[in-house]
Amino acid sequence: MSVSGLCELCQTNEVVDGCDRCGRLVCERHYDRSTGLCTDCLLEVGDASDREGEPDQRSGPDGVDTYEF
Ligand SMILES: [Zn+2]
Ligand SMILES: [Zn+2]
Incomplete structure:
Protein backbone atom coordinates (compact mmCIF):
# COMPACT_ATOMS: atom_id res chain seq x y z
CA MET A 1 0.00 0.00 0.00
CA SER A 2 1.40 3.34 -0.98
CA VAL A 3 1.04 6.32 1.27
CA SER A 4 1.12 8.75 -1.59
CA GLY A 5 -2.14 9.58 -3.27
CA LEU A 43 -17.69 13.75 13.92
CA GLU A 44 -18.99 10.30 14.79
CA VAL A 45 -16.76 9.78 17.82
CA GLY A 46 -17.32 13.35 18.96
CA ASP A 47 -20.99 12.61 19.23
CA ALA A 48 -21.01 10.94 22.65
CA SER A 49 -24.75 10.45 22.62
CA ASP A 50 -24.66 7.82 19.92
CA ARG A 51 -27.19 5.53 21.53
CA GLU A 52 -30.34 5.34 19.52
CA GLY A 53 -33.33 3.87 21.26
CA GLU A 54 -31.81 4.43 24.66
CA PRO A 55 -33.48 7.30 26.48
CA ASP A 56 -31.05 9.60 28.20
CA GLN A 57 -32.48 12.37 30.31
CA ARG A 58 -29.19 14.22 30.34
CA SER A 59 -29.15 14.76 26.60
CA GLY A 60 -30.20 18.28 25.81
CA PRO A 61 -30.08 20.68 22.91
CA ASP A 62 -26.91 22.28 24.23
CA GLY A 63 -24.52 19.50 23.24
CA VAL A 64 -23.37 21.08 20.02
CA ASP A 65 -19.74 21.85 20.75
CA THR A 66 -18.75 18.79 22.74
CA TYR A 67 -15.47 18.05 21.05
CA GLU A 68 -12.75 16.90 23.39
CA PHE A 69 -9.26 17.78 22.35
ZN1 LIG B 1 -9.10 15.83 2.13
ZN1 LIG C 1 -11.87 7.71 9.71
Missing part, protein backbone atom coordinates in the same frame (compact mmCIF):
# COMPACT_ATOMS: atom_id res chain seq x y z
CA LEU A 6 -5.18 11.72 -2.94
CA CYS A 7 -7.32 12.16 0.13
CA GLU A 8 -10.17 9.69 0.12
CA LEU A 9 -12.56 12.28 1.46
CA CYS A 10 -11.96 15.21 -0.86
CA GLN A 11 -10.04 13.51 -3.67
CA THR A 12 -8.12 16.74 -4.03
CA ASN A 13 -5.32 17.14 -1.53
CA GLU A 14 -2.35 14.88 -0.98
CA VAL A 15 -2.54 12.19 1.68
CA VAL A 16 -0.67 12.88 4.90
CA ASP A 17 -1.79 10.00 7.10
CA GLY A 18 -4.35 7.29 7.62
CA CYS A 19 -7.29 7.35 9.99
CA ASP A 20 -6.84 5.12 13.03
CA ARG A 21 -10.51 4.21 13.01
CA CYS A 22 -11.61 3.63 9.43
CA GLY A 23 -8.17 3.33 7.86
CA ARG A 24 -8.89 5.82 5.13
CA LEU A 25 -6.02 7.87 3.81
CA VAL A 26 -6.77 11.51 4.22
CA CYS A 27 -5.14 14.87 3.64
CA GLU A 28 -4.05 17.32 6.30
CA ARG A 29 -7.36 19.12 6.19
CA HIS A 30 -9.27 15.93 6.84
CA TYR A 31 -6.91 14.46 9.39
CA ASP A 32 -6.93 15.38 13.06
CA ARG A 33 -3.47 14.82 14.50
CA SER A 34 -4.59 15.07 18.12
CA THR A 35 -6.88 12.08 17.77
CA GLY A 36 -5.45 10.32 14.73
CA LEU A 37 -8.87 10.25 13.14
CA CYS A 38 -10.24 11.59 9.92
CA THR A 39 -12.78 14.38 10.16
CA ASP A 40 -15.48 11.90 9.26
CA CYS A 41 -14.76 9.66 12.24
CA LEU A 42 -14.11 12.67 14.41
Whole structure:
Protein backbone atom coordinates (compact mmCIF):
# COMPACT_ATOMS: atom_id res chain seq x y z
CA MET A 1 0.00 0.00 0.00
CA SER A 2 1.40 3.34 -0.98
CA VAL A 3 1.04 6.32 1.27
CA SER A 4 1.12 8.75 -1.59
CA GLY A 5 -2.14 9.58 -3.27
CA LEU A 6 -5.18 11.72 -2.94
CA CYS A 7 -7.32 12.16 0.13
CA GLU A 8 -10.17 9.69 0.12
CA LEU A 9 -12.56 12.28 1.46
CA CYS A 10 -11.96 15.21 -0.86
CA GLN A 11 -10.04 13.51 -3.67
CA THR A 12 -8.12 16.74 -4.03
CA ASN A 13 -5.32 17.14 -1.53
CA GLU A 14 -2.35 14.88 -0.98
CA VAL A 15 -2.54 12.19 1.68
CA VAL A 16 -0.67 12.88 4.90
CA ASP A 17 -1.79 10.00 7.10
CA GLY A 18 -4.35 7.29 7.62
CA CYS A 19 -7.29 7.35 9.99
CA ASP A 20 -6.84 5.12 13.03
CA ARG A 21 -10.51 4.21 13.01
CA CYS A 22 -11.61 3.63 9.43
CA GLY A 23 -8.17 3.33 7.86
CA ARG A 24 -8.89 5.82 5.13
CA LEU A 25 -6.02 7.87 3.81
CA VAL A 26 -6.77 11.51 4.22
CA CYS A 27 -5.14 14.87 3.64
CA GLU A 28 -4.05 17.32 6.30
CA ARG A 29 -7.36 19.12 6.19
CA HIS A 30 -9.27 15.93 6.84
CA TYR A 31 -6.91 14.46 9.39
CA ASP A 32 -6.93 15.38 13.06
CA ARG A 33 -3.47 14.82 14.50
CA SER A 34 -4.59 15.07 18.12
CA THR A 35 -6.88 12.08 17.77
CA GLY A 36 -5.45 10.32 14.73
CA LEU A 37 -8.87 10.25 13.14
CA CYS A 38 -10.24 11.59 9.92
CA THR A 39 -12.78 14.38 10.16
CA ASP A 40 -15.48 11.90 9.26
CA CYS A 41 -14.76 9.66 12.24
CA LEU A 42 -14.11 12.67 14.41
CA LEU A 43 -17.69 13.75 13.92
CA GLU A 44 -18.99 10.30 14.79
CA VAL A 45 -16.76 9.78 17.82
CA GLY A 46 -17.32 13.35 18.96
CA ASP A 47 -20.99 12.61 19.23
CA ALA A 48 -21.01 10.94 22.65
CA SER A 49 -24.75 10.45 22.62
CA ASP A 50 -24.66 7.82 19.92
CA ARG A 51 -27.19 5.53 21.53
CA GLU A 52 -30.34 5.34 19.52
CA GLY A 53 -33.33 3.87 21.26
CA GLU A 54 -31.81 4.43 24.66
CA PRO A 55 -33.48 7.30 26.48
CA ASP A 56 -31.05 9.60 28.20
CA GLN A 57 -32.48 12.37 30.31
CA ARG A 58 -29.19 14.22 30.34
CA SER A 59 -29.15 14.76 26.60
CA GLY A 60 -30.20 18.28 25.81
CA PRO A 61 -30.08 20.68 22.91
CA ASP A 62 -26.91 22.28 24.23
CA GLY A 63 -24.52 19.50 23.24
CA VAL A 64 -23.37 21.08 20.02
CA ASP A 65 -19.74 21.85 20.75
CA THR A 66 -18.75 18.79 22.74
CA TYR A 67 -15.47 18.05 21.05
CA GLU A 68 -12.75 16.90 23.39
CA PHE A 69 -9.26 17.78 22.35
ZN1 LIG B 1 -9.10 15.83 2.13
ZN1 LIG C 1 -11.87 7.71 9.71
